[in-house]
Amino acid sequence: MQLYADELAFRIALSLAIGLLVGLERGWRERDAAEGSRTAGFRTFGLAGLLGGLTAALSQPLGSELLLAAGLFAFAGVFGAFKLREATHDGDFSVTSAIAALSVFTLGALAVAGDYRIAAASGATVAALLASRAALHSFIQHLSWVEVRSAILLGAMTMIGLSLLPDRALDPWGGFNPWEVWFLTVLTATISYAGYIAVRVLGSARGLMISGLAGGLVSSTATVVALARGAADGQYLAERTGASILACMVSVLRVIALTAIVGFGALPEVLPALLPAAVVFAVAGATLLARRRVAQAAAGPASNPFDFFPLVGFAVFFGAVSVLGAALSDRFGSSSALAASALSGLFDVDVATLTSLRLMDQGIAARAAASSVCAAVALNALARLSLAAVLGPRRFWLPFGAATLAAFGSGLAGFLLWPGLGRA
Template sequence: MEIFSWLPKEGSQILFVLFLSFLIGLEREESKANDDHFAFGGVRTYPLIGMIGYALSVLSDMTLIPFLVGLCVVALFLLLAYSHKVKKSGHAGVTSEMSALTTYLIGGLIQHNLLWVATTLVVATILLLSLKQLLEGLAKKIESDDILTFTKFLLLSAVILPLLPNQALTQFQINPLKVWLIVVAVSSVSYASYVLQKLGKNASGILWSAIFGGIYSSTVTTIVLARRSQTENRPHLFSGGILIASGIMYLRLTILLALFNQDLLKQVGLSFLCLAAIAIAFGFLWSKRGDGVDVNLGDIAAVKNPLEFNTALIFSILFVGMLIATQYAVHFFGDSGLYTLAGVMGLTDIDPFVMSLTQNTPSLSPVAIAANALLISAASNNVMKGVYAYFLSSKNSRLQSCLCLIALAGLGIIPIFLFH
């Protein structure tokens, strides 16, 4: 507000009220010009409402009674306007009326010097009003079951998570808060991919499905692409997509390490990024070798919602099991036991094992040893996906897909010798 230092404090506040309420009025004026229905207010009405809110906030002083009475009066006028709109056009939308109430409140917020709150409300209001078609289209693409599932997950993560004890329990030093926080993080990364696949399922081709599927689960994506290759004579396209999905897996692991163990990230992050870049680049170039244009693929969008409670619960059980198994392996068999466990877990879902290492490093094993275990687990997972690809893919693409994944697995263990 220094730019208006030559004005009294109230003068600069009035200008700010006029400016913000005018922005809302301007958006409503443009909407009214493009709408056949009767619409309330415009570039004059909304600033007036904002000024009324500001003036009554000044008069309220230490009590909110005048300001609340003014709010009720403005609401009655808006009710009359709404009733007239419904009778005249039959259109029952109330966004203009609600934005007018918001404008009234903005006057009071500015009078109390809550400028950031007032500006944020205006920006949010204009975005909600302007993005009507986009938001309504988004709502139609999201199924009601997904909304209910996400709401349940919010209950578990935002309500229950803070209630969990933040202390190590049992001889295995299991922290319930950290365990569930990891479940939330891993599920959220998968859910972001899941939502993108759901929203773009009608336009996604093999390569886009490989990218989003790799974020969700590179193993699931490999199986889906391998099976689909039997109906499409595009061996390079499908084998390249499978390789891209495994490259995305390394990016996913890098994100998880960045969230939960910076020491492991520093040790193995560069290797993961290099492996991801090699797999994605080579997979993309390989997919363009003489197979024609990309094809749509909606199957991956039908994968299980990662935010379903059962899915999250199973992951938490696996994660706790891996915490215990990792400690036993290191305690009884040392580094070789950890490497063996890494190779075995790579044949299944590696996320629980990876996250167990983030919690057990460096307290249980040195960072370098844990980094080697991560590389072994990821390489083992690529070998297993190569087996899936070989037996599930078409005759023309099975060898290509298998060799690509085996080669990536071989590259994935080279950093072990470099670190050594």
């Protein structure tokens, strides 16, 4: 890549800027050290970035990548020797400064010989990571092993699973795509972990309200079950009921969000039915929670951000419903597939929503898919109400049922009054 003088000057200046940005953090951290007692500071890191840029600039007209490689090895040797003397003198075993210096040299070279935007962004990232030392160390110290294990598992599910699974349908009807099923499983796990962290970071002072909102991100049904069981002790009934209702609101909003992401064409048909229901849930939940404040923490974060085997069960169930829907659509037409998708809402509204929306790719009209989504949400609400009545006391499930019926009525009104849905 041959560069003109003005562009070359800009890229070399960027190499220097990357080094100075990282050197600013390193120099500030060691600002109290005596002159000459440290291997590298503000100026040295700036020169390291500039050296990387100049080495890359020299290697281009010569057409030799070996010159750049030799420059990197020479820099690493010289810097490493001085850093070894410093570490021996101070009894320091940290390798951070050495890695940062090698990163600065490499990014300086990348700014000249490669994409300067990636080099600039990477340089800022290196500086941010170095500056976040105290926050990151504090964050790690406050993590439990369960949280670390869940984060590692989530990373493995994402990086290994999504990179290995084929992104194509494997069944004769085109309903089972392993990559897509696993992606939605990872998405569910990520939402679960995010909800857990939200409660963990914000603390339990907000108690049931935060637990209800965070739980609705993961599973409104599971949240209602947990709060209904907790209400058996007769304490915080209004708050527990309000939190359950807010979880239902979040569930409805989550369905709207999934529709916008996966099946945007059905969104105008879904909103008139689901948005009024979400508003009713929001008003009812907020009203109950406002009746009196929780005196002390009533609910903390769950003991585990997410469980792996229930997620595998979700993936299996979603895959099975997808294959069933595609097979029914191929054999009997779209009506039976949509009915099966809606019926699965009794167990998992996300599976029902995603399955219904995916059928749009097979030629099913957006209005029909939207009708199936709305039916699944209604059936899921019925399942939650039934569980609340079985597991919770009357003072819990009666107001919960009233809010559910009010939300159902408003959603049905929107469903019938909106012309698009009325003809579906």
